[in-house]
Amino acid sequence: MAIADLADDLIAILDDAGIQQAVLIGHSMGVQVALETFRRHRDRVAGLVLANGAPSHPLRTFRGTATLERLLPEVRKWLGRAPGAINRVLRAVVPTKLSFELAKRLEINGALVDPADFMPYLEGLARMDSTLFGAMLAAAGGHSAEDVLPTIDVPTLVIAGGRDGFTPPERSRQMVASIPQADLLWIDDGSHTTPIERPQEINEGVTALLARIDAAAAAPA
Numbered sequence: 597m598a599i600a601d602l603a604d605d606l607i608a609i610l611d612d613a614g615i616q617q618a619v620l621i622g623h624s625m626g627v628q629v630a631l632e633t634f635r636r637h638r639d640r641v642a643g644l645v646l647a648n649g650a651p652s653h654p655l656r657t658f659r660g661t662a663t664l665e666r667l668l669p670e671v672r673k674w675l676g677r678a679p680g681a682i683n684r685v686l687r688a689v690v691p692t693k694l695s696f697e698l699a700k701r702l703e704i705n706g707a708l709v710d711p712a713d714f715m716p717y718l719e720g721l722a723r724m725d726s727t728l729f730g731a732m733l734a735a736a737g738g739h740s741a742e743d744v745l746p747t748i749d750v751p752t753l754v755i756a757g758g759r760d761g762f763t764p765p766e767r768s769r770q771m772v773a774s775i776p777q778a779d780l781l782w783i784d785d786g787s788h789t790t791p792i793e794r795p796q797e798i799n800e801g802v803t804a805l806l807a808r809i810d811a812a813a814a815a816p817a
Contacts, residue, residue, distance in 0.1 A: 757786025
């Protein structure tokens, strides 16, 4: 399952809902999906919100190093040896308060995150097949939409967390520099989970982007 497959799935969902155009909001790997959707289905995209993600090869800069990219092939082999047992363990361990406490130590800003907002993410992650998860990481790691950035001609908001360890914020600055109509929303104390740490600021940024899109649509040709 490649990033392009996810982009096509997104369009299938829009078709099923009877939606011709949409503003795509992508977080983390969703940034790559949104950009790939723009590449493949330009006429369906009215705007972009790209939060805490990179346009290409995110594993090369995870935690500021390429270690995850180098280790992933071995991790996938390990996951493939006993996927059923691994899945059972993950489903029991991941959606727990212990995992939340670990996440606070490793990445998220515990002072800003309500556990009730974060637990649904852990529950969804626990339901995902570990082998598929490894394959998806590999697909994201090998994907690039860098060439798409200069061609983006719709209003775009890039959201960056100043203390995002998964996607270094410098990658967001680079995206903004490459996209003609991009604005940067910088959340100084935001981590990789910026949208649930500073929801008010994110909502205001998205609302402003929608106002830009409405104004452009209403303007005379």
